[in-house]
Amino acid sequence: MHLHEMVVYITRGIGITFKLVPCVIVSTLIVGMILGILRFKNIKVISQIIDLYVTAIRGIPPLVILMALYFTVKLGSSFMTAFVALTIYHGAYVTEIVRGGLEAVPKGQMDAGKSLGLGYMRIMASVYIPQIMLQIIPTLCGQYILVVKDTTLVSVVGLQDIMWNAKELIAVTYDPIRVYFIIGVLYFVVCFIIDLIASRVEKSVSGRYQAQLAEKGAQ
Amino acid sequence: MSEDGKVLVEFKNVDKRFGGGKIIVMDDFSFSFTKGETHIICGRSGAGKSTLIRCINALETIDKGSIIIEGQELGHKTMHDIRKKVAMVFQDFNLFPHMSVLENVTFGPIRSLKKKKEEAIESGLMYLDRVGLRDRADAKPAQLSGGQKQRVAIARALNMHPDLILFDEPTSALDPEMVGEVLNIMKMLSEEGRSMIVVTHEMSFAKEAADKISFLENGKFIETADPDTFFDHPKHESVKKFIDQVYNK
Numbered sequence: 337m338h339l340h341e342m343v344v345y346i347t348r349g350i351g352i353t354f355k356l357v358p359c360v361i362v363s364t365l366i367v368g369m370i371l372g373i374l375r376f377k378n379i380k381v382i383s384q385i386i387d388l389y390v391t392a393i394r395g396i397p398p399l400v401i402l403m404a405l406y407f408t409v410k411l412g413s414s415f416m417t418a419f420v421a422l423t424i425y426h427g428a429y430v431t432e433i434v435r436g437g438l439e440a441v442p443k444g445q446m447d448a449g450k451s452l453g454l455g456y457m458r459i460m461a462s463v464y465i466p467q468i469m470l471q472i473i474p475t476l477c478g479q480y481i482l483v484v485k486d487t488t489l490v491s492v493v494g495l496q497d498i499m500w501n502a503k504e505l506i507a508v509t510y511d512p513i514r515v516y517f518i519i520g521v522l523y524f525v526v527c528f529i530i531d532l533i534a535s536r537v538e539k540s541v542s543g544r545y546q547a548q549l550a551e552k553g554a555q
Numbered sequence: 556m557s558e559d560g561k562v563l564v565e566f567k568n569v570d571k572r573f574g575g576g577k578i579i580v581m582d583d584f585s586f587s588f589t590k591g592e593t594h595i596i597c598g599r600s601g602a603g604k605s606t607l608i609r610c611i612n613a614l615e616t617i618d619k620g621s622i623i624i625e626g627q628e629l630g631h632k633t634m635h636d637i638r639k640k641v642a643m644v645f646q647d648f649n650l651f652p653h654m655s656v657l658e659n660v661t662f663g664p665i666r667s668l669k670k671k672k673e674e675a676i677e678s679g680l681m682y683l684d685r686v687g688l689r690d691r692a693d694a695k696p697a698q699l700s701g702g703q704k705q706r707v708a709i710a711r712a713l714n715m716h717p718d719l720i721l722f723d724e725p726t727s728a729l730d731p732e733m734v735g736e737v738l739n740i741m742k743m744l745s746e747e748g749r750s751m752i753v754v755t756h757e758m759s760f761a762k763e764a765a766d767k768i769s770f771l772e773n774g775k776f777i778e779t780a781d782p783d784t785f786f787d788h789p790k791h792e793s794v795k796k797f798i799d800q801v802y803n804k
């Protein structure tokens with residue numbers, strides 16, 4: 337088998353990654369926004385529950401969550417199982433990223449919002465979230481690179497992704513070195529692109545920040 | 556103004572402490588504020604001036620007693636309504652950095668008072684004009700000087716059409732050359748007969764604009780007087796000392 341044939345064969349499985357990753361990005365963003373905002377409000381019981389979730393997830397490998405879901409909850413399809421598992425896992429990290437962003441906003445912003453008579457959710461939506469969005473994008477991209485990498489796990493629940501195809505290919509070619517080399521390059525390219533986006537954003541954010549500092553200095 | 560003389564804010568036996576009870580901010584504190592007045596609060600750093608005025612729009616909660624604003628007791632249910640009537644100007648401006656000057660000024664009226672956008676913009680521009688910043692309506696706060704930022708914050712407060720404006724050391728974060736532009740606007744508002752509670756140590760403002768000055772210490776107003784009496788014949792030794800230290804350097 338020629339190298340390019342192998343690449344084509346393996347890459348067919350990348351469709352799953354390209355379907356899964358955007359779904360997980362959206363779902364973790366929703367989970368992270370909601371839980372991050374709730375956690376930031378500092379209501380005792382709710383905060384404790386969210387902290388428990390985040391701490392638990394930190395100590396559990398994603399593969400374990402994937403297997404646990406696969407064997408306990410019937411979610412209809414392998415795709416759903418993978419999607420839910422990755423959402424639960426990475427949602428915890430995005431929650432922390434969102435909360436960290438919210439904590440970094442000066443407290444006076446909340447005071448100002450409240451004294452205009454605005455409710456908590458309105459202040460979050462119009463004052464906090466727009467201010468943290470640019471700041472957290474680089475960190476989010478870092479997390480989403482991990483999401484991309486974790487899609488290599490989903491073949492264990494029967495999803496025919498790259499890894500699935502790779503195993504099939506190895507069974508025919510007996511050439512694991514080249515197969516895994518190809519996979520490594522493919523993933524590297526995808527992650528590199530996300531990294532590129534992240535550093536672009538980071539530069540533009542810090543550029544703006546520098547500009548603001550310069551203006552302040554010039555006063 | 557026929558309604559002057561009406562009590563706008565009343566503190567009844569209010570207790571407020573921090574640090575597990577060790578830091579006393581208000582101790583069986585009672586105080587009433589009359590509509591149309593400019594009431595200045597001063598006191599040493601850490602005396603609790605900020606906490607006191609932040610209680611008026613429920614940015615802080617009290618431990619005991621009650622605060623009544625325009626006949627409504629401040630509480631969980633009334634707090635949003637009361638905040639719509641009580642505007643606040645902060646020491647460090649707290650403008651929304653991602654919004655333009657005009658958006659800062661219209662955000663509250665549109666989102667909180669549910670005013671029509673055009674209406675909020677029209678009155679917003681009018682107030683920006685009054686603080687001399689109509690031509691900066693499209694600028695971002697980061698492009699303004701400290702004095703300009705505080706003037707925008709005042710316009711933001713005014714555009715809420717508040718019954719009372721709270722000022723917490725509005726000139727303390729400003730470079731000296733910018734203090735005047737902010738105080739002039741505050742004097743103008745005071746002359747219009749607006750109700751204002753102001754934490755400040757600016758003597759020129761106190762003398763020209765204040766109806767009353769109070770000195771907060773150990774959880775109480777230990778002295779309340781008109782500006783002349785306050786500065787020239789303070790009764791309490793600690794007020795005398797404070798005036799000497801702060802004003803007669």
Ligand SMILES: Nc1ncnc2c1ncn2[C@@H]1O[C@H](COP(=O)(O)OP(=O)(O)O)[C@@H](O)[C@H]1O
Binds near residue numbers: 580598601603
């Ligand atoms: N959120 C808080 N938690 C604990 N202590 C506080 C808090 N806010 C203020 N304090 C304390 O209460 C006292 C009064 O503070 P503040 O009202 O800011 O005084 P002032 O404005 O007169 O300088 C200070 O000792 C301050 O450290």
Ligand SMILES: [Mg+2]
Binds near residue numbers: 604605606724
């Ligand atoms: Mg203070």
